[in-house]
Amino acid sequence: MTTTVPDSARATSRPDYAALIEPSRVHGSLYTDPRVFADELERIWYRSWVFVGHESEVPESGDYVRKSIGPQDIIMTRGRDGDVHLVFNRCAHRGNLVCEDARGNANAFRCPYHGWTYRNTGELLGYPYNKGYGGKGNLDLSLGRVPRVDSYRGFVFASLAEDGPTLAEHLGAAAGEIDRLARLSPEGRIDLGAGWLQHRTRANWKLLAENETDGYHPQFVHSSIFSVTGSPIGPLYSDNSTAVTRDLGNGHSENDLRPEFRRQGEPMRWFGTSESRVPNYVARMREVYGDAADDILTEGAPHVMIFPNLFIAEIQVFVIQPLSVDECVQHSTAVQLGGAEELNSRMVSQSIGSVGPAGMLLADDTEMYERNQRGLEMRQPEWLDVRRGMHREALDEDGYRTGAATDETGIRGFWSHYRRLMEVDT
Amino acid sequence: MSERDSNTGDAHDVTPDAPCAGTVRVDDSGGGIVGNEFAEVGVAVDHSGNGPRLRLEDYRTGRVRNLDALELETIIWLPEERLTQLLDPSTTRWREEPDR
Numbered sequence: 001m002t003t004t005v006p007d008s009a010r011a012t013s014r015p016d017y018a019a020l021i022e023p024s025r026v027h028g029s030l031y032t033d034p035r036v037f038a039d040e041l042e043r044i045w046y047r048s049w050v051f052v053g054h055e056s057e058v059p060e061s062g063d064y065v066r067k068s069i070g071p072q073d074i075i076m077t078r079g080r081d082g083d084v085h086l087v088f089n090r091c092a093h094r095g096n097l098v099c100e101d102a103r104g105n106a107n108a109f110r111c112p113y114h115g116w117t118y119r120n121t122g123e124l125l126g127y128p129y130n131k132g133y134g135g136k137g138n139l140d141l142s143l144g145r146v147p148r149v150d151s152y153r154g155f156v157f158a159s160l161a162e163d164g165p166t167l168a169e170h171l172g173a174a175a176g177e178i179d180r181l182a183r184l185s186p187e188g189r190i191d192l193g194a195g196w197l198q199h200r201t202r203a204n205w206k207l208l209a210e211n212e213t214d215g216y217h218p219q220f221v222h223s224s225i226f227s228v229t230g231s232p233i234g235p236l237y238s239d240n241s242t243a244v245t246r247d248l249g250n251g252h253s254e255n256d257l258r259p260e261f262r263r264q265g266e267p268m269r270w271f272g273t274s275e276s277r278v279p280n281y282v283a284r285m286r287e288v289y290g291d292a293a294d295d296i297l298t299e300g301a302p303h304v305m306i307f308p309n310l311f312i313a314e315i316q317v318f319v320i321q322p323l324s325v326d327e328c329v330q331h332s333t334a335v336q337l338g339g340a341e342e343l344n345s346r347m348v349s350q351s352i353g354s355v356g357p358a359g360m361l362l363a364d365d366t367e368m369y370e371r372n373q374r375g376l377e378m379r380q381p382e383w384l385d386v387r388r389g390m391h392r393e394a395l396d397e398d399g400y401r402t403g404a405a406t407d408e409t410g411i412r413g414f415w416s417h418y419r420r421l422m423e424v425d426t
Numbered sequence: 427m428s429e430r431d432s433n434t435g436d437a438h439d440v441t442p443d444a445p446c447a448g449t450v451r452v453d454d455s456g457g458g459i460v461g462n463e464f465a466e467v468g469v470a471v472d473h474s475g476n477g478p479r480l481r482l483e484d485y486r487t488g489r490v491r492n493l494d495a496l497e498l499e500t501i502i503w504l505p506e507e508r509l510t511q512l513l514d515p516s517t518t519r520w521r522e523e524p525d526r
Contacts, residue, residue, distance in 0.1 A: 115520060125513045127516065128519075129516060
């Protein structure tokens with residue numbers, strides 16, 4: 001007897017995202033249901049633009065680094081042509097991983113299983129004992145290539161879909177936040193080659209993405225690091241703060257702290273220091289930017305979550321890599337700015353202090369993520385509330401929805417974009 | 427200068443100042459090792475003859491080849507496609523016919 005699954009049954013086997021995502025609440029199963037995660041891979045991670053790495057990580061011809069798109073192992077290479085290439089880390093023969101090291105320099109790769117060799121752009125160069133294939137050059141095979149690769153100010157993004165919005169369309173207003181970061185370099189250049197820390201986190205990736213611009217938690221979760229370091233960051237996220245949370249569209253959001261820093265009017269305060277501590281940097285910035293330098297040095301770096309996985313947190317960059325419905329890896333590195341040596345060593349030490357193995361900031365957050373994941377496994381109540389600040393949101397002069405510093409405006413922006421992507425049929 | 431770093435993706439792997447993975451050691455005579463995860467080759471300028479030559483040693487097999495200045499110059503001028511052909515394993519080591 002032959003049985004076929006009727007179309008209607010197949011349709012209902014997918015979660016009904018419209019029913020699970022409401023304007024002021026989202027359903028807990030979105031964080032715990034493996035079917036949702038499988039859908040996310042197909043509709044978000046393997047289709048939308050995803051941040052992969054930075055061009056500065058492969059400065060020389062032949063350089064390569066192992067990167068990821070969700071659970072996919074990707075090799076980012078610098079070819080002899082000078083371009084950055086993304087290939088899947090999978091031999092075309094039997095599917096073995098071709099690269100093992102996290103980074104290195106190689107114009108050609110050799111699979112350790114049967115010795116097949118590839119150009120670092122993916123082209124198959126050859127295989128041992130070619131008579132078994134009727135001679136050389138007889139196989140129309142290569143490493144898998146990522147269909148679309150594009151970059152913005154050195155930030156390399158990939159889309160595994162052949163068609164779709166361009167990177168510029170995807171980034172939209174978030175591109176301006178990357179510009180803000182680059183502007184803090186006297187050379188307009190960002191370098192992410194300081195090395196990456198990796199923290200395995202037993203939580204759904206969306207808890208991280210939502211948290212990155214949640215201005216409601218810092219006063220609670222990070223109170224110990226704020227008190228130990230005497231950091232001025234805490235009050236930026238309070239009811240008295242003039243900072244705002246902004247939905248930048250396409251799932252991107254930011255905590256815009258500029259209103260607070262402008263009010264304080266002190267260059268370098270965003271970095272927790274003063275001009276006199278970094279005199280060479282400040283002098284160089286004034287030389288390059290002239291009258292605009294004061295504003296740039298006062299307003300500081302962006303705090304922006306670029307959907308779905310790139311978080312620029314002023315002086316460091318985080319990349320969220322989902323592995324399964326309840327596990328992900330947080331990759332983090334210190335931002336390094338071209339021509340800003342005085343600042344760069346401080347950014348490395350500050351990053352180690354906040355996200356290093358003994359750092360406090362990321363450990364605080366990760367504790368919350370993992371507790372959150374456990375809590376979400378409880379049966380009641382079924383929903384998570386995301387309504388904070390809905391009543392006091394407004395559109396800013398550029399038309400972006402903006403809430404108070406501690407409002408969940410960014411989280412709602414995330415879900416609205418997420419729902420759009422998840423409802424699309426493949 | 428530095429051993430290969432073992433940044434293989436373990437959690438809490440700290441590499442703030444790590445150089446590129448791979449092996450580059452330079453000894454007193456100016457020799458060293460050029461290595462990555464695919465191959466490891468010892469490099470030294472050998473002065474035992476009447477003139478200098480480059481001594482290359484494949485550390486995984488012990489096989490050695492000496493190259494004189496003209497041979498090195500030839501390699502520098504080798505067209506890209508010729509070098510690519512040499513990277514086909516069937517061209518050199520792993521082939522059915524014995525070396526002629």
